[in-house]
Amino acid sequence: MIWVKLTFGGMGRRFVEAIAAIMILAATSATVAASLMVVEGARNALNRAIRQDRPDIIHVKSRFNRALFETPRSGNLPPLTIPVYEPLIDPADLEHAAGNNRVIRRQSLFRNVVSGDSFLNIYVFGIDPDLEREVSSFVLARGRFLRKDDRAVAVLDQASARALGVDIGGAFPIRKADGGDLELTVIGILDKLELRGAPPRSAEAPSLNPEATDVSSGAFVDIQTSEDIFGRPTLTDALVVARSMSAVPSLVAKLQEAFRLEPGVFVTERYSQYERKVRDFVLTLAVFTALSVATVLLAGTFAANLLHDIYVDRRRQYATLMALGCSPAMSIAPAVVFGLVLGAAGSAIGAFVAVLFVPRSFAIPSLMADLGTTQPALDLMVAGSIVAIGIVAVIVGLAPTGLRLLRQALATSLSEGRS
Amino acid sequence: MTQDPFVSVRGVSKTYRGERSTVGALRGVSFDIRKGEFVRISGPSGSGKTTLLNLIAGLDGPDQGDIVVAGTNIGRLSMTQASKYRAREVGVIFQSYNLIPQLTALENVLLPMIALGRANSDRARELLDVVGLADRSDHNPSQLSGGEQQRVAVARALANDPALVLADEPTGNLDDQSAESVMVMLTDAVRERGKTLLLVTHERDRVKAIDRSLELRSGVLSSYQIELPQEGVS
Ligand SMILES: Nc1ncnc2c1ncn2[C@@H]1O[C@H](COP(=O)(O)OP(=O)(O)OP(=O)(O)O)[C@@H](O)[C@H]1O
Ligand SMILES: [Mg+2]
Numbered sequence: 081m082i083w084v085k086l087t088f089g090g091m092g093r094r095f096v097e098a099i100a101a102i103m104i105l106a107a108t109s110a111t112v113a114a115s116l117m118v119v120e121g122a123r124n125a126l127n128r129a130i131r132q133d134r135p136d137i138i139h140v141k142s143r144f145n146r147a148l149f150e151t152p153r154s155g156n157l158p159p160l161t162i163p164v165y166e167p168l169i170d171p172a173d174l175e176h177a178a179g180n181n182r183v184i185r186r187q188s189l190f191r192n193v194v195s196g197d198s199f200l201n202i203y204v205f206g207i208d209p210d211l212e213r214e215v216s217s218f219v220l221a222r223g224r225f226l227r228k229d230d231r232a233v234a235v236l237d238q239a240s241a242r243a244l245g246v247d248i249g250g251a252f253p254i255r256k257a258d259g260g261d262l263e264l265t266v267i268g269i270l271d272k273l274e275l276r277g278a279p280p281r282s283a284e285a286p287s288l289n290p291e292a293t294d295v296s297s298g299a300f301v302d303i304q305t306s307e308d309i310f311g312r313p314t315l316t317d318a319l320v321v322a323r324s325m326s327a328v329p330s331l332v333a334k335l336q337e338a339f340r341l342e343p344g345v346f347v348t349e350r351y352s353q354y355e356r357k358v359r360d361f362v363l364t365l366a367v368f369t370a371l372s373v374a375t376v377l378l379a380g381t382f383a384a385n386l387l388h389d390i391y392v393d394r395r396r397q398y399a400t401l402m403a404l405g406c407s408p409a410m411s412i413a414p415a416v417v418f419g420l421v422l423g424a425a426g427s428a429i430g431a432f433v434a435v436l437f438v439p440r441s442f443a444i445p446s447l448m449a450d451l452g453t454t455q456p457a458l459d460l461m462v463a464g465s466i467v468a469i470g471i472v473a474v475i476v477g478l479a480p481t482g483l484r485l486l487r488q489a490l491a492t493s494l495s496e497g498r499s
Numbered sequence: 500m501t502q503d504p505f506v507s508v509r510g511v512s513k514t515y516r517g518e519r520s521t522v523g524a525l526r527g528v529s530f531d532i533r534k535g536e537f538v539r540i541s542g543p544s545g546s547g548k549t550t551l552l553n554l555i556a557g558l559d560g561p562d563q564g565d566i567v568v569a570g571t572n573i574g575r576l577s578m579t580q581a582s583k584y585r586a587r588e589v590g591v592i593f594q595s596y597n598l599i600p601q602l603t604a605l606e607n608v609l610l611p612m613i614a615l616g617r618a619n620s621d622r623a624r625e626l627l628d629v630v631g632l633a634d635r636s637d638h639n640p641s642q643l644s645g646g647e648q649q650r651v652a653v654a655r656a657l658a659n660d661p662a663l664v665l666a667d668e669p670t671g672n673l674d675d676q677s678a679e680s681v682m683v684m685l686t687d688a689v690r691e692r693g694k695t696l697l698l699v700t701h702e703r704d705r706v707k708a709i710d711r712s713l714e715l716r717s718g719v720l721s722s723y724q725i726e727l728p729q730e731g732v733s
Contacts, residue, residue, distance in 0.1 A: 407582045
């Protein structure tokens with residue numbers, strides 16, 4: 081009880097100033113928290129862009145040729161070979177242009193599969209199993225995924241498997257370019273599938289995600305197997321993963337140069353968009369950091385000043401405690417605790433207000449056009465910053481009193497401020 | 500007498516350096532006090548009386564010389580050691596009471612005990628009883644008269660049973676009547692407990708049973724004499 085009174089009691093008119101200090105600290109914390117939350121939201125948006133858009137990946141793809149697209153009108157027609165993309169990319173040219181950056185080859189085909197007297201369309205993807213798994217996501221429901229040396233086996237998504245009426249161990253025929261059939265044995269069923277840079281959906285086919293505009297289902301085979309089906313090694317598309325983000329622009333230039341004479345091959349990148357997002361983020365960071373710093377300097381100083389006044393008033397009390405034999409630490413403790421409680425109250429109120437009033441999604445079109453709408457986030461960094469502001473304000477407020485108390489003779493402190 | 504002095508002040512000087520002027524508050528002061536003695540310190544205003552008490556209490560450090568109390572050189576103590584020394588050995592009574600306003604009389608008396616980590620409310624109550632304020636223990640200083648406040652300060656000074664009591668014009672702010680009662684209580688309580696008392700006061704006749712008088716003039720010890728027993732003292 082004595083320590084509670086020593087810490088908080090006997091404030092007199094300084095009580096109002098203590099409340100004012102809390103409110104100012106709260107307003108400061110709220111402003112800073114809100115600003116930093118916006119910055120954190122922008123940072124998250126940027127990180128999400130890096131994770132999801134993968135600006136380090138360059139997509140090289142052939143022309144998407146709708147002209148060749150045709151569906152058999154009745155079940156007994158021979159199946160047609162319908163490429164999704166035209167197979168125009170020479171893998172050797174691509175490897176050469178990509179240099180020491182990783183190339184993930186692909187062949188995507190579209191096939192009619194006749195089962196009994198009905199038929200269905202199915203996408204077939206020839207992939208590098210190990211490399212492809214690093215950029216696309218395959219979630220297996222049953223069985224296993226493709227391996228490098230697998231031949232004439234396929235991994236299907238659930239929708240395609242159901243449509244084909246096959247399960248693990250079962251087989252289905254795919255018409256090869258030379259007219260013969262290749263039996264593909266099913267070794268795995270996919271639950272979920274996200275193919276990076278999937279081709280646009282252009283025909284009725286089984287689909288895991290009926291809303292998607294991109295292909296969301298298919299049969300995956302090793303690229304060797306797809307070459308057997310296709311009858312050629314040229315690729316429909318490929319992903320080139322840059323060794324570093326900064327290598328992307330020159331790599332794009334090299335790839336464009338390599339396929340300059342092939343008008344059916346396009347090089348697309350998401351790096352420029354990412355760069356614009358980075359620019360947005362830097363701008364957001366600068367604006368809101370400046371706002372925070374200005375607030376802290378102005379309001380924080382004000383709060384520290386109020387605290388200083390309160391402490392000056394109580395200097396004699398601390399000196400008296402020391403004169404009565406309390407150790408310096410013991411005598412200063414009420415001051416420190418008082419400051420910490422004040423700081424904590426201010427920070428907590430500020431954080432609460434910020435969390436309550438900062439919008440869930442935030443956008444400034446003129447500042448963050450490319451970053452788009454962000455979600456302001458209260459994370460450890462934000463919380464730590466406002467706690468730090470509270471502590472610094474208290475330290476700045478307490479320092480002159482504390483230092484004088486510890487440095488000048490106690491006799492002097494005791495005789496100061498005598499009414 | 501061959502007894503070791505309890506308080507030994509040797510060649511102590513203290514100078515306050517202001518922005519313009521420097522004041523020699525004490526200049527080469529030396530004297531000894533034996534255990535249990537009552538010493539009155541007098542002298543004109545500004546002669547260094549408060550400075551001397553502050554130095555003995557370890558509230559300030561001497562520029563030169565040594566102050567040894569019960570074998571401890573006060574000037575050499577660190578802040579923490581000085582606090583401990585005050586808590587154990589010294590009871591200080593200030594002219595301006597220096598009670599903590601938001602604490603009750605009882606809590607104020609408890610403070611020195613808390614400093615030593617052994618708060619004892621019963622003992623604090625007893626001490627308040629000694630100074631005649633047993634029924635005012637729950638009152639805050641603002642609810643007490645000046646004389647009563649100073650009596651609380653007397654009780655507080657005795658809280659840890661210190662061997663040395665320092666009182667700087669304890670009645671300087673009081674009217675005659677309160678001054679009388681405070682002085683009586685102070686001297687009686689200190690005498691009863693066999694403590695050594697250093698008392699700064701201008702009032703010659705009010706203080707009974709003084710063993711020695713010490714007079715300062717401009718920071719110099721001008722006389723240090725054994726007080727003759729006054730008439731009317733039993
Ligand atoms: N902190 C200080 N800074 C500067 N000068 C000081 C300080 N404390 C005391 N002095 C000076 O030192 C001298 C002695 O002061 P001190 O307080 O010891 O006198 P005193 O004998 O107690 O006087 P009084 O009877 O008025 O209380 C005075 O001239 C005073 O102005
Ligand atoms: Mg004085």
